[in-house]
Amino acid sequence: MKSVFRALAAVGLLLSFSVAAANQLAEGTVKRIDAPSQRVMLAHGPLPSIGMGSMTMMFKVRDAAMLKPLKVGDKVRFQVEDIGGNFTITRIEARR
Numbered sequence: 502m503k504s505v506f507r508a509l510a511a512v513g514l515l516l517s518f519s520v521a522a523a524n525q526l527a528e529g530t531v532k533r534i535d536a537p538s539q540r541v542m543l544a545h546g547p548l549p550s551i552g553m554g555s556m557t558m559m560f561k562v563r564d565a566a567m568l569k570p571l572k573v574g575d576k577v578r579f580q581v582e583d584i585g586g587n588f589t590i591t592r593i594e595a596r597r
């Protein structure tokens with residue numbers, strides 16, 4: 502019985518590690534905001550969660566309201582996920 506609990510604890514620990522990795526925020530700088538198309542151009546650092554190196558590119562944001570507090574030049578932390586083949590920002594916050 503004890504070993505079952507130990508196995509469950511190990512699985513729980515692994516799950517919490519992978520969740521932590523997935524929630525890790527990437528760093529970027531806002532280069533352009535395209536509100537009508539719900540996109541933002543970021544110069545971003547490495548994005549290990551989607552296997553991408555540093556570059557400048559456009560991202561779709563999950564919700565247009567996420568763009569409202571942002572302005573060009575802002576340093577941001579963000580989270581990007583592959584949603585149906587589109588790299589989509591699911592969280593973004595300016596660092597001020």
Ligand SMILES: [Cu+2]
Binds near residue numbers: 553555557558
């Ligand atoms: Cu990129």
